[in-house]
């Protein structure tokens with residue numbers, strides 16, 4: 001069987017830039033409808049709230065919200081405000097930015113299980129204000145929000161999560 005795992009880049013590869021990538025500014029315009037559930041979620045973020053949705057059948061509370069429960073296949077319309085705290089479910093320490101730039105200070109993307117949601121439901125965000133060596137699965141974290149007037153109804157209305 002062929003190995004599809006690829007070849008990891010070494011320190012030497014980064015120094016010599018032994019890889020290729022391209023960036024460009026796409027000259028296109030588009031509109032995207034985020035839908036009812038995510039639309040409400042983004043409105044909540046603008047108000048400084050993390051919203052989930054509760055399944056009327058199994059009562060799971062899911063975040064981010066969705067229009068139906070993927071376990072019961074029933075419509076979900078009962079939005080509930082969750083806490084802006086949670087625990088780290090999984091994380092990574094990344095020294096490469098999303099656009100393939102070397103980072104001196106690593107980013108720590110993590111899946112955070114939000115308090116008030118059912119176990120296993122969480123959101124992907126960044127962890128900060130902590131030594132990367134101290135980050136652990138299960139660590140308690142709290143959202144650090146942008147100032148109210150700066151919020152736009154985006155996931156980045158939460159700047160990051162920090163231990164508390």
Ligand SMILES: [Zn+2]
Pocket residue numbers: 055056057058059060069070071072073
């Ligand atoms: Zn359900």
